[in-house]
Amino acid sequence: MMVYETEDDLVVIDCGVLFPSVDQPGIDYIIPDVTYLTARRHKIRGIVLTHGHEDHLGALPYVLPQLDVPVFGTRFTLALLESRLGEHKELRPDLRLIQDHAPFKVGGLTVTAIPVAHSIPDAVALAIDTPAGVILHTGDFKVDDHPRDGRMTDKQALSRLGDAGIVALFSDSTNAGVPGHTTSEAVVATTLATLVASAPHRVVVSAFSSNIHRLQSVVEASEAAGRKVVAVGRSMQQNTQLALERGYLKARFGAFVELDQAQALRRDRITVLASGTQGEPMSALSRLAAGEHGQLQLEPGDRVILSSRKIPGNERAIGTLVNHLYRLGVEVLDDHTPGVHASGHACADEQREMLALCRPRFFVPVHGEYRHLVRHAALARDSGVDAARICIVEDGQPVELWGQGADIRLVRGAAVQSGHVFVDGKGVGDVGEIVLRDRRVLAETGMVLCVVILREDGTLVGGPDIVTRGVVHVDANQELLGRATEAVRKVLGDPGDCRDAANCAEKIRQTLRRFFRRELDRRPLILPVVMSM
Ligand SMILES: [Zn+2]
Incomplete structure (x- = not known):
C-alpha cells in the first residue's frame, strides 16, 4: 500500500496482503496497518x-470496512476484486472502472493509467498529477515486446510524460538486482507448446491461476496437440471461468472439459491445469502428488510442468511436492528448464529503460525487500540519476516534495505509524507479537499444566494433577510424570508457604522447570493453576 497526499487530498495506491512465514504460526494473512489513514478519513x-x-x-476485504471510499481499477482487476469480495457479502464497495490513457479525477488529483506488461492482464502504471508535478508510480511491470495479449508497457506514453517532466519516479524493485532482461511470454508459449506436444501421456501444468497469459499458452499448446484441458483446484477453476467469460482467455468451443469427462479420455488426450505451484498442502497439485485427489490419479510416464517461480520460503514445501511426484514415477519439469517460466517483474535492463524513458528528477525505489531497494538505487545511480536525488525509504517513512519548478526539493518527513496487522480467522489485529511468541514457544517445547487445590490454611486437598501436551508421550512416561507430581507435592508440603496462591504458583513453576530441565534437558511452558477452597 502506498499513499500520495497533498494538503487537501489523499489517494491510496493498492492494498495488498502478505502471506505469513513459518515463524508466524496460525496467521492467515498479513494486512497493512491503516491507523494513519483512519485518522485522515x-x-x-x-x-x-x-x-x-x-x-x-x-487486504481490501479487511480495509474497506474501515475506509469506505471508491475503488478504481481496470476491468480485469475489478473482476478479480469482485470475485474476492464475493466471499464478504456485507461489503458493497463503490467500484469505478478506469480506462487506459483516460485521465480520471480522484478528489483534486488527476490520475492517468498507462498500460504495462505484467504476469496478469490489465496491469497499469499510474501518472499522478500533483501540485508538485507529475509523479509516476509504475506498479509491478516488465518490458515484454511479445506479450500474449499484445499489451505492451507503453513506452511512448512514458516517454511523452518524461518529455513533459516527471518530478518523481516510484518504481518496482523486485528484480532490479537481476541482470539482463526478463524472458518474453512468447518464449514460454513456444516452450510449453513443445513440452505438451512431446509428452507421451498425461500433462499437468501448474501456474498461478491469475497468470491468464500463461494459461492461454497452455490452452493453445493443448489444442495444437489434440488435448482437452481440465482445470483442477478451486482458484484455477474460478479464474479460468472468469477469464473465459470476460474474453481474457480464448479457447475453442469444447477445449475445456469437466473432470468426469476427462476421466473417460485417453491419458495422452488430456492436459490438466492445476493450482498449487507453491506446494500448498491442500492444493490440487499437492493432492495429486500425494495420490489423494480422488478423481484423478497420476501414473508413471505422466509429465508435470511447474510453470512458476519458487516464492522464497516455499522451497521446502515445493521440494516435498516434487519428491512425491517422483515417487509416482512422474516426470517433473520446473523453472530450471529454460523457457518454462518468465518473471513478471522487470530485470536490470528493463529498469534502465524505464529510467531513460521517465528521466525523473527524483527516484524512489519501491516494491521489494530492503536489499532490492538498495540494488535498484545503485542501478539508478549507474544510469545517471544524481545520488542526492535518490531516496531509499522503508514502510512508514514518508518523503515530501516541497517547492516548485527548479527549486523543488525532496525531503524525508517524520515517520508515521505503519506496519503489519495479523489476520487469524475472524480476528483482525487481535494476535500480536506476544501471542505469536507464545505460539512459537508452545510449538517448540510443548506445555505442562499443573493443577492444585488448597484449603485456606494452605493444606493441599486436591492434586497436584499434571497434564502435558507436546512434551512427552504420556502413556510411555507414567513413571517420569509420577516423579514430577511427587516433586511438586514435596515442595508444597509446608502449609505455611502456600497460603498465598501467587507464591504457590511460582513454586510449582520453578519446581517443574527444574525437573524437566534436569530430567530431559527441555524447557516446556509451565502453567500452574492454583485453586483455593
Ligand atoms: Zn503483481
Whole structure:
C-alpha cells in the first residue's frame, strides 16, 4: 500500500496482503496497518489499484470496512476484486472502472493509467498529477515486446510524460538486482507448446491461476496437440471461468472439459491445469502428488510442468511436492528448464529503460525487500540519476516534495505509524507479537499444566494433577510424570508457604522447570493453576 497526499487530498495506491512465514504460526494473512489513514478519513478520495495480484488488492476485504471510499481499477482487476469480495457479502464497495490513457479525477488529483506488461492482464502504471508535478508510480511491470495479449508497457506514453517532466519516479524493485532482461511470454508459449506436444501421456501444468497469459499458452499448446484441458483446484477453476467469460482467455468451443469427462479420455488426450505451484498442502497439485485427489490419479510416464517461480520460503514445501511426484514415477519439469517460466517483474535492463524513458528528477525505489531497494538505487545511480536525488525509504517513512519548478526539493518527513496487522480467522489485529511468541514457544517445547487445590490454611486437598501436551508421550512416561507430581507435592508440603496462591504458583513453576530441565534437558511452558477452597 502506498499513499500520495497533498494538503487537501489523499489517494491510496493498492492494498495488498502478505502471506505469513513459518515463524508466524496460525496467521492467515498479513494486512497493512491503516491507523494513519483512519485518522485522515475526511481527505481520502479513493483507492486506485494497479493490478489484481493478492499482494496489491488482497487486504481490501479487511480495509474497506474501515475506509469506505471508491475503488478504481481496470476491468480485469475489478473482476478479480469482485470475485474476492464475493466471499464478504456485507461489503458493497463503490467500484469505478478506469480506462487506459483516460485521465480520471480522484478528489483534486488527476490520475492517468498507462498500460504495462505484467504476469496478469490489465496491469497499469499510474501518472499522478500533483501540485508538485507529475509523479509516476509504475506498479509491478516488465518490458515484454511479445506479450500474449499484445499489451505492451507503453513506452511512448512514458516517454511523452518524461518529455513533459516527471518530478518523481516510484518504481518496482523486485528484480532490479537481476541482470539482463526478463524472458518474453512468447518464449514460454513456444516452450510449453513443445513440452505438451512431446509428452507421451498425461500433462499437468501448474501456474498461478491469475497468470491468464500463461494459461492461454497452455490452452493453445493443448489444442495444437489434440488435448482437452481440465482445470483442477478451486482458484484455477474460478479464474479460468472468469477469464473465459470476460474474453481474457480464448479457447475453442469444447477445449475445456469437466473432470468426469476427462476421466473417460485417453491419458495422452488430456492436459490438466492445476493450482498449487507453491506446494500448498491442500492444493490440487499437492493432492495429486500425494495420490489423494480422488478423481484423478497420476501414473508413471505422466509429465508435470511447474510453470512458476519458487516464492522464497516455499522451497521446502515445493521440494516435498516434487519428491512425491517422483515417487509416482512422474516426470517433473520446473523453472530450471529454460523457457518454462518468465518473471513478471522487470530485470536490470528493463529498469534502465524505464529510467531513460521517465528521466525523473527524483527516484524512489519501491516494491521489494530492503536489499532490492538498495540494488535498484545503485542501478539508478549507474544510469545517471544524481545520488542526492535518490531516496531509499522503508514502510512508514514518508518523503515530501516541497517547492516548485527548479527549486523543488525532496525531503524525508517524520515517520508515521505503519506496519503489519495479523489476520487469524475472524480476528483482525487481535494476535500480536506476544501471542505469536507464545505460539512459537508452545510449538517448540510443548506445555505442562499443573493443577492444585488448597484449603485456606494452605493444606493441599486436591492434586497436584499434571497434564502435558507436546512434551512427552504420556502413556510411555507414567513413571517420569509420577516423579514430577511427587516433586511438586514435596515442595508444597509446608502449609505455611502456600497460603498465598501467587507464591504457590511460582513454586510449582520453578519446581517443574527444574525437573524437566534436569530430567530431559527441555524447557516446556509451565502453567500452574492454583485453586483455593
Ligand atoms: Zn503483481
